[in-house]
Amino acid sequence: MILTVTLNTALDITYRTPRLVPHATHRVSEVIERPGGKGLNVARVLAALGHETVVTGFAGGRTGDVLRELLPAAPDPRGPASSPDAPGVFAPPVDALVPIAGATRRTIAVVDETTGDTTQLNEPGPVVSPAEWAAFLARYEELLAVADAVALCGSLPPGIHVGAYADLVRAARGAGVPVLLDTSGEPLRRGIAARPDLVKPNADELARLTGSREPLRATRDARRRGAHAVVASLGPDGVLAATADGVWRASPPAPAKGNPTGAGDSAVAGLLSALVERLPWPARLTRAVALSTATVLSPVAGEFDAVAYGELLPRVRVTEQPAQ
């Protein structure tokens, strides 16, 4: 079982409107609600890859109720392009969320049907009390005992101390469970120092962490800060990985054009599933790049084009970088 942790879950609401004009009144033509937060998205992709997944973190209030109701009905992220030979049967992630008194936040994505662009409004997360955090830690320890790997994903809600991910990394390592950390800012900085097996920053997060915009230098610098491996996602250029076994660059056959929403979460799912399957690094990176590229190519945010994924797998280029 692969566990994903989403401390700041969200009810993701998508509105479609003919054209977004500031200071005007808009009739929304379509409303879609789905469970959101990075860890939940990662779990859906893991499930689509045929892995048993469990999600934990927090949910509360009426919005939390809606989120939990929608979880078992999470759509197969392979979408309509799902082919019969796609790997595994889709079993939605298992709900092990911890209830809290505060209400789960909403995010509103307003899609402008004229330009196709999206305007995003993100509510602040609910405040988590010390007792709720303690209840989560107990649940997390229970789940670690039966997990093959764990992903810690996204921002921290108010009330949770900035070193929380560092604590969760240490607990996972103490339990002998490989741990991937995907966050940003100070929680990433502190989390890395706790020596996670893997971090997956994007170029901006890497620059904030290291002060460098030179990918190879910044990725190596991030690894020296404590992570056993760093896989930097470089958008359409693929990924750059600094590991104990070597340094690799993996790129799609051509930069994909489309909706990048969810591509990072797909990369995390690719890395973690391949780690659990004990694949070597080049195969892990290939899967991450093929999945994230297939996500960009899917018309629906957060879904991936299963046919494109299958076609991309043999075409991702992985090149080992010279040792420094």
Add this chain to the structure above:
Amino acid sequence: MILTVTLNTALDITYRTPRLVPHATHRVSEVIERPGGKGLNVARVLAALGHETVVTGFAGGRTGDVLRELLPAAPDPRGPASSPDAPGVFAPPVDALVPIAGATRRTIAVVDETTGDTTQLNEPGPVVSPAEWAAFLARYEELLAVADAVALCGSLPPGIHVGAYADLVRAARGAGVPVLLDTSGEPLRRGIAARPDLVKPNADELARLTGSREPLRATRDARRRGAHAVVASLGPDGVLAATADGVWRASPPAPAKGNPTGAGDSAVAGLLSALVERLPWPARLTRAVALSTATVLSPVAGEFDAVAYGELLPRVRVTEQPAQ
């Protein structure tokens, strides 16, 4: 008791953000939720004027649950400016909403803290089934039996036929209950033909109905279509009333600058409360103009400045227009 009908209730959500930029991601700094829909707003102002009020219409889904939970806690729309000599004690409107399977819609008002402007996103209403409409009609008949007046307010949700307000007007008249209709488009056109006691279009609604942008001509034309009286709200210029007793113009001492949200609902509450109190037309119009102007002057949308209201009452100018 005054009854207000809101067939398309809403959970009104207000977001504050430093600056709204299309196609960017925004952190919302404040989230406020309150029960919405024109009839609910009218009822709150009526309650603040000391009238016993009952609200009916539809509520459903989790958003409907939140709306009903918030109703008894509806804030006194006189706000912090409420003075000890303001009329009446605030007793929140009584909930007589009819449950439906569909979810009550949300409206999102995004306040740009830099410009103070608001961008509005309105979800479509839930589809109302024939059985739910029948349940509402039964509830409406029961409430009419004990109502002194009724206001029919706002748009029709999907599934309700365009002549629905005409039916509700006829039922009220059959029960001998004075009925005010405040809607727009085809529901207004059909509703007027059923001979309501009063309609309160704004300048745009009046122009759509009559084809004329000349207020006096359009107001008289609207009355000829069936309404016993027409009170046209002309924004900062006040109101123009065509009635069986004469034609009047009522204006504030000076055009008010501020937030016009809710000013029309306050005018409806002023007209209806004064009708129930059997005040003559000039006094009804004075109250409507003083209340709507005091609403514009309040910094909070939908609230009115109680001190300004008291000061405006003796200063509204009412002039009778010559007979045509």
